Amino acid sequence: MGKIIIDPVTRIEGHLKVEAVVEGGKVKEAKSSGMLFRGLELIMRGRDPRDAQRIAQRICGVCPTSHSTAAALNLDSAFGIADKIPNNGRIIRNLILGAAHIADHILHFYHLVALDYVDVAKLAKYEGNNPALNSIKSFISRGELGPFVPRYEGDYRLPDEANEQAVAHYVSAFDMRRKSQEMLALFGGKMPHNMGVMPGGVASIPTVDNMTSFLWKLKEIQEFIDNIYLPDVVAVAQVYSDYFEIGHGCDNLLAYGSYELDGKEADLTKRKRFFKPGITSTSLKFNEFDPAKITEEVKHSWYADAISGRHPSQGDVVLDEEKKGAYSWLKSPRYDGTVFEVGPLARIMVNYVGGNPGVKSLVDSALSQAGISPDKMFSVMGRNLARALETKLIADAMADWVLELKPSEPAYISYELPEESTGMGLVGAARGALGHWIEIKESKIANYQVITPSTWNISPKDDEDQPGPLEQSILGTKIKDEANPFEIVRIVRSFDPCLACSVHLLSPKGRDVGGFRVC
Amino acid sequence: MGKFVLGIGNALLRDEGIGCHVAHALEEIPLPDVQIIDGGTCPDVLQFVDDTDKLVIVDAVKGGGTPGQIYRFHLEDITLEQKPFLSLHDVGLVDNLMLMKFWRKIDDIVVVGVEPREINWGLELSPELQEKMPQIIHTILSELNTSAALSIKKRNKVRL
Numbered sequence: 001m002g003k004i005i006i007d008p009v010t011r012i013e014g015h016l017k018v019e020a021v022v023e024g025g026k027v028k029e030a031k032s033s034g035m036l037f038r039g040l041e042l043i044m045r046g047r048d049p050r051d052a053q054r055i056a057q058r059i060c061g062v063c064p065t066s067h068s069t070a071a072a073l074n075l076d077s078a079f080g081i082a083d084k085i086p087n088n089g090r091i092i093r094n095l096i097l098g099a100a101h102i103a104d105h106i107l108h109f110y111h112l113v114a115l116d117y118v119d120v121a122k123l124a125k126y127e128g129n130n131p132a133l134n135s136i137k138s139f140i141s142r143g144e145l146g147p148f149v150p151r152y153e154g155d156y157r158l159p160d161e162a163n164e165q166a167v168a169h170y171v172s173a174f175d176m177r178r179k180s181q182e183m184l185a186l187f188g189g190k191m192p193h194n195m196g197v198m199p200g201g202v203a204s205i206p207t208v209d210n211m212t213s214f215l216w217k218l219k220e221i222q223e224f225i226d227n228i229y230l231p232d233v234v235a236v237a238q239v240y241s242d243y244f245e246i247g248h249g250c251d252n253l254l255a256y257g258s259y260e261l262d263g264k265e266a267d268l269t270k271r272k273r274f275f276k277p278g279i280t281s282t283s284l285k286f287n288e289f290d291p292a293k294i295t296e297e298v299k300h301s302w303y304a305d306a307i308s309g310r311h312p313s314q315g316d317v318v319l320d321e322e323k324k325g326a327y328s329w330l331k332s333p334r335y336d337g338t339v340f341e342v343g344p345l346a347r348i349m350v351n352y353v354g355g356n357p358g359v360k361s362l363v364d365s366a367l368s369q370a371g372i373s374p375d376k377m378f379s380v381m382g383r384n385l386a387r388a389l390e391t392k393l394i395a396d397a398m399a400d401w402v403l404e405l406k407p408s409e410p411a412y413i414s415y416e417l418p419e420e421s422t423g424m425g426l427v428g429a430a431r432g433a434l435g436h437w438i439e440i441k442e443s444k445i446a447n448y449q450v451i452t453p454s455t456w457n458i459s460p461k462d463d464e465d466q467p468g469p470l471e472q473s474i475l476g477t478k479i480k481d482e483a484n485p486f487e488i489v490r491i492v493r494s495f496d497p498c499l500a501c502s503v504h505l506l507s508p509k510g511r512d513v514g515g516f517r518v519c
Numbered sequence: 520m521g522k523f524v525l526g527i528g529n530a531l532l533r534d535e536g537i538g539c540h541v542a543h544a545l546e547e548i549p550l551p552d553v554q555i556i557d558g559g560t561c562p563d564v565l566q567f568v569d570d571t572d573k574l575v576i577v578d579a580v581k582g583g584g585t586p587g588q589i590y591r592f593h594l595e596d597i598t599l600e601q602k603p604f605l606s607l608h609d610v611g612l613v614d615n616l617m618l619m620k621f622w623r624k625i626d627d628i629v630v631v632g633v634e635p636r637e638i639n640w641g642l643e644l645s646p647e648l649q650e651k652m653p654q655i656i657h658t659i660l661s662e663l664n665t666s667a668a669l670s671i672k673k674r675n676k677v678r679l
Contacts, residue, residue, distance in 0.1 A: 039640030043531060058531045061560025174622060178566045192561035
């Protein structure tokens with residue numbers, strides 16, 4: 001019996017840690033832990049509610065836009081203006097979130113997931129004349145493998161030509177990410193911590209100029225998605241079709257819904273959204289979602305048991321660092337006491353079974369290309385595929401939304417700061433259901449609670465000892481080589497985990513910067 | 520060709536956010552031809568940098584000195600811990616700089632590092648680092664070779 005620990009902690013101090021106990025070549029026990037305490041809620045208390053917007057997006061350097069959107073929706077509802085956001089504001093928020101979403105998914109596939117399936121090191125023997133590939137070749141020959149190694153050695157199965165093509169796309173994906181960031185900046189302002197999205201709407205006003213540039217950049221990105229990204233994901237899915245059988249997880253999916261299509265409905269669960277909220281499971285039946293059924297449990301987290309089982313609007317931070325049986329700083333969010341996975345897969349499948357015609361036809365065509373049935377989407381490859389399909393759906397919808405903007409009309413409505421109020425902001429972030437809750441007293445933040453998508457997915461066991469979604473995905477997985485557990489790595493990456501972005505400081509080996517002191 | 524200053528770090532973790540605080544302080548100084556970027560913990564920040572003859576990176580550096588100690592070095596001068604990454608958050612600065620060489624021509628990348636005292640939840644820098652702000656700014660300005668006449672006051676209050 002062996003124990004596998006995948007722990008990138010020393011690299012960025014305090015992140016996701018995965019432990020798996022292997023017996024007879026199969027995972028018998030799995031634990032996923034968030035190794036950094038997130039004290040954001042404590043920072044918020046006592047501050048001006050309008051600061052929440054600015055502070056919340058610092059939670060994460062990968063997804064600041066999702067947090068600023070959730071915070072804005074949360075404050076809209078607390079300030080009583082959720083049904084008064086001007087159409088321009090509503091649409092520009094969709095465009096800003098969509099641009100971030102696209103950049104994020106492309107980044108995730110090419111710069112993280114692809115490295116599990118595409119062998120970059122093979123390019124050392126490249127003999128063609130593609131300049132991008134030759135620059136990677138010379139990069140590798142100089143021993144500068146930083147972005148590509150060390151890695152877990154996977155089973156690389158792509159034929160040479162497909163492999164080379166994928167590496168070339170890895171290079172062009174960088175340009176697409178930059179284009180989507182530029183697109184975002186047209187309306188969102190300076191990146192990465194944009195100030196564009198705010199309670200009441202957005203800070204910018206649409207003009208014919210920025211609408212045109214937006215569409216121009218979007219068109220190029222749409223071409224990349226249609227002709228390169230989606231085909232690459234499908235090609236990988238075909239070669240690695242066994243990964244439709246691996247990592248299926250807890251079988252329950254939850255989506256909050258995202259991209260507002262109706263500005264006049266204050267209730268987020270009733271509002272018409274491009275991806276509608278709902279829950280589903282491997283039975284492929286659609287069910288309504290009720291945010292009142294969310295709880296956070298802490299039996300296996302370093303928090304006092306007294307706060308277990310609360311709704312996030314009543315959430316608290318009371319530490320119990322010595323707690324026996326605890327192994328994570330993440331709480332365990334549950335819905336109606338049941339374990340749920342969130343993310344692109346949940347959004348796609350909820351809308352697939354919920355009868356969204358655009359989602360249905362795109363998913364059906366991808367399923368037939370990959371030669372699988374819908375229930376196989378509950379898997380490693382299903383998650384990767386759902387992410388790419390969603391990217392296309394969002395990009396195509398954005399092209400229509402831009403044209404609904406009314407140049408020079410307002411995109412913001414002013415509001416009064418209430419003395420006492422509560423609010424809730426639910427959004428489908430790139431990684432899944434993201435919720436912010438606020439309580440305002442004496443015009444200050446009395447309580448602010450955030451449940452991130454990865455808290456759902458990476459959560460530890462709950463009060464009933466039910467393992468979290470990632471833990472369930474890893475359980476039972478066959479491991480070929482314990483020293484090189486790429487099966488687990490592929491499962492983890494398919495969730496696109498994103499814990500509180502923590503410490504980014506440089507830690508030189510052996511403290512060898514001593515000689516470079518200035519003053 | 521403009522120059523770039525890129526401050527990185529987590530502004531919610533006190534001294535870890537020194538790069539962000541420095542970026543905001545620099546924004547108040549008129550510096551023609553210098554672009555200041557508060558990169559936060561975004562793994563993608565180098566997307567905001569174009570071809571340049573000078574990129575100054577400001578970050579917290581654990582180098583064993585006393586809190587507020589300023590370091591100046593080139594990345595080639597040091598060796599860093601490397602591990603395979605599991606999430607996008609693990610894609611660190613160094614990986615990004617390596618990737619950068621594909622797409623950008625950057626003649627000189629200098630890191631101005633500051634030894635942190637406290638990495639804990641909070642928005643304020645520790646007093647030692649607040650005290651050191653003028654020297655940190657001066658170090659960066661001389662790196663940028665700027666002739667801007669400056670009087671930099673001690674910053675007791677820092678804001679984002």
